[in-house]
Amino acid sequence: MTRVLHVLDHSLPLHSGYTFRTRAILKAQQALGLEVRGITGLRHSGEGTSSVETVDGLTFHRTPGEASGPPGVSEAREMAALSASIQALAKDWRPDIIHAHSPALCGGGAWRAASALGVPLVYEIRAFWEDAAVGNRTGTEGSVKYHLTRALETQIVKRADAVFTICQGLRDDLIERGINPGKIGIMPNGVDLSLFGDPPPRDEALAGGLAIGPDTPLIGYIGSFYAYEGVDDLIAAMPHLRREQPDARLLLVGAGEMDAEWRAAAAKLPEPEAVIFTGRVPHSEVERYYSLIDVLAYPRKHSRLTDLVTPLKPLEAMAQRRIVAASNVGGHRELMKHGETGFLFAPDDPAACAAALHEVFEARGEWDAIRERGVAHVRARHDWAANARRYQDVYHLLLANVNRGDGRAALTAPA
Template identity: 30%
Template structure:
């Protein structure tokens, strides 16, 4: 396939993305860039930056420490700067002094410490507050979920006009703005054509979301549908792929990129822009059904286009993204303006759609409790296809391929490495077991914002030599990383989001015949039959996890039996072929 690379649009989008990040959150931009570096070099580079910055540039030093996963050192850099006599006695009428505190507050906010950030900016007298102060105050308000406060602060200084415009757009969309398009008279859809509208996709994103989307599209093609996928405007250039083509084709699936020269300013303009760009793709492809996924901004555009063309649309609820947002902000976030409006908009999308698909029974019950008609909800759980349904590699063969010692006792996971996965609990449990099990190792394959901190924790606990962090693995290698383990572990924290959202990784682990040890949470109880396909333990209890692992490490025959039961369960209840039949029923019901 000949790749059409819209270089001019990509260059323009890249410039706009960088500029907006500098205006909206420059510290977060620096951290995002650091997280795109290879996992092996991230820590060393972060420490080098911190060392070079030293006491002269404490904000830069703190960013370096954070990139390296050394949160305590990052916090100490901020504290030492604030405590410095020259800063404490500063004349806040000078621009330099007030800006310095604003920069430190920005760094504190990037560490997730909104209280510290707020205390820093409040120490600046009202008469010394300038553009940078109001910009940080707006970012703190947004972090706390206060859209109205974010708009108010961003609008207080003329130099923050672009930031204010973006804050206003976000405020409007979360408050209920809905884009509208004029009716498209004479539209003639082609029966059997379905367009999926996605947030991201292969090959530029390899998350569970992208894998699920691709598996669904392939299974629909096998059932005789013509499919096309369209990703959100600006993707993948916005995530750093400046060389992206206008289309990608993978396994015969066509992914269309919406790459305008510039994106709309703020979420409201981008909702309108996405609807207009999507309408043009619908005119070209002529689908009979539109199908989109969380979060609700996708649904806004798809709903507008479906109404304009007079065709039905499906909303697939793959997660509770309001809960994901709140998971890093504490219990107060659940009462914030953003959380309440986010949840309301997600429910609006499910109510407006002609059909709803979700991943599990817990998520279905939440939708029904919110007023969504149970009759229009279908459950299509995360599932497996080839190569996971094929005969899996043996543990010995998988370890040989990955260069791992066959005598080791390996416990671990293949996952995105973020805080709510609770992988620090796995490190702590291994530290508890290490004295009794000289061959025990933790192997955590994947990448994410929490990875540097896990490496630091392993060093602090004295088990760095017992922990293997191979980083992000290619999709073709994922099955070997599953199969190489003795026990697959999912130690998720007990949060609103983890209680409802079912992950894909446990199904894949079961499919390759590995026992799964997981936190006892409602969503994971749907995926692990306690005592048969794996074992459940009390969430956030490292001693309970250690004891559960001990039971399987001491009884490998029982562990092997659980793995066999898990494979049988996965192949009988969790395949994309079975899900495709459910999607087909949904589509046939919509188009008659």
């Protein structure tokens, strides 16, 4: 049985888009007969103190200690600690493949360990983290740290035996850096369809508690409150929308750094009661909120991050037979077609957002067909049970190279 060690920034039991993608990958690989484990670096901030943790039938190893030192030195120590932790684990559980996931600190630590162990390295990029730092306002484009992070990742990609990105935009960017296209495959964001059945019935008790009537046109956003998500534009769109849809309301489920700013923006609206904030809710309760929403809106702002990276939430919404409206940025265009599987509107433009939402509500007669096309699209292109086989194909080629004595040479990865 092939053993695959996934090297991660953080993991379950923490909840994030990152950990949900990881869970889906590992579960799909288990179903295919692979033996999988995960190992996290120093930035995993779980509450437990155990060096090994089992969550949802998955085993995760933890790297002990804390990074310290000035910028640059601290990151180097992180990678060294992760490499040492991987090598220590390999003494008892020797992996056949080391599969590292961005950020580059994970890739750097994994590359050191893979080189020492003589094990093939697969590196997967979910986002360029220097761009993510700009998007969440913890970094600045063009800064020294921005360029150093980008350079480190480029070196890891060159050294890895095979590379995956989650979308075409990220792959194209790597090719522009001079990376051989033949070693870069695409593993799109996906959905574990076994978790999604028929949509839940409307939760009338929750609706009553939130004062949402049965005929209220309800737009919803469920996710993290980061600036690049553009929810401020969605809030600003509400007065425009309510001129055409007087009873329309907006339900915002989540929390984050923009919470106070977005609440302040909603309070300044002519009709502030049009926007409902729930705060952070337990993951087990999220489905209740989905049951109330007519249209899931994803108004991401235009940036390198949103043009290059595909989000997970719209796919989950389509899998639940929900209508999706999203800003027309590259990451969304890879997931849906306007009028067929969802609706697109100009980014950074509240009036355009409102016009698109009005169009959505005027097209109610087409919703059933759009829902079915959305589900069919997810099943055809974003089902983890099927897509995970692409990993297996690459693993087999890498191991065949090793068994032939060809070393850890790169290969042509399936796009």
